[in-house]
Amino acid sequence: MAKNKKTTIQDLANYANVSIGTIDRVLHNRGKVSLAKRKKVEEAIKKLDFNPNLLARTLALGRQFEVCSLFPEATNVHSYWALPKIGVDQGVEVYRDFGMELHTYEYSLFNESSFVKSADAILGKNPSGVILAPLFEKESLEFIAKLEERDIPYVFIDANIKNKKNLSYIGPDLEGSGYIAGKLLNSLLGPSDDILIVNMVKGFENSAHTALVENGFRNYFKEHGSRTRRSVNSITIPSTAETEVNRELTTYYIKNPGTKGVFVTNSRAHLISKYHALHELDIKVVGFDIVPGNVTELKKGNIDFIISQRPVFQGVTAVKALFDFFVYKKSPAAIQYVPLDIIIKENVDYYINFQ
Structure with a gap:
């Protein structure tokens, strides 16, 4: 098999x-x-x-388990958000014979109203459980309040909202991942080299997970920056369109020519590194996730480190957490941090083949 x-x-x-x-x-x-x-x-x-006992148990329950997922839209098959969706699909396939069905919903990372529309559609289905990436905090809080009113269990992946009644959070230690990124980038720079943090998100104030990642990154330099003379600045670009990203970078670099390192807080580091290569800028880059664009730029030497957060594993684990809760009434660990893998051009092929 x-x-x-x-x-x-x-x-x-x-x-x-x-x-x-x-x-x-x-x-x-x-x-x-x-x-x-x-x-x-x-x-x-x-x-x-x-496992005939498991089958007998689920059949005896006499019900279907309808699971809804709500993630940012995957703009293409190579984008980051295609990966946790693959994980959820794989997890549901394992349990399909035991009555589990999946309904997939998406929202735009640059349009809060799309989140609300998809959340309302999920509530209309009154599912058995929900797997949610709560990247818009305000809208997510409103959604999960309605889930809790109906006693619908839910699991967070990729981003966490603390002190909620989610069955589990499955994903990276967000502040820890930023801290690691800081340590990696620091290893590439001199004591006078300035650093830029790039957030590509609409509404930074409503994106708690991004703020946590940036905070972890800054914490590294608060703890280890006493002997340096560098500045650590951040910009938020409310788009992933190359023209807009390039315009924002050009404006920033003209005013900050001492920038020698960039940390990208999402999976779009390849947009930044391609700009550097086009303009022949010797700027070190650290970013997240093994998406094709990042892998290409890593192999070219335009990205120095990628931190992988195992998004497929997150999706698979979220499904298992819900199934165990449905069938065994077993509550998973409240927090399930995924390992953070450090990828460089010399090991990226081995990592991809292993995955």
């Missing part, structure tokens, strides 16, 4: 070369089944790692 694929009754029937009806009679110990066929079915159950 393929890795991560849940064994189905049909798989058992195919392996044992018997009918689905025979499988059913063996699993539920009813009707007549020859000893030879029973042995074949029992062998199939063992070889294919089938």
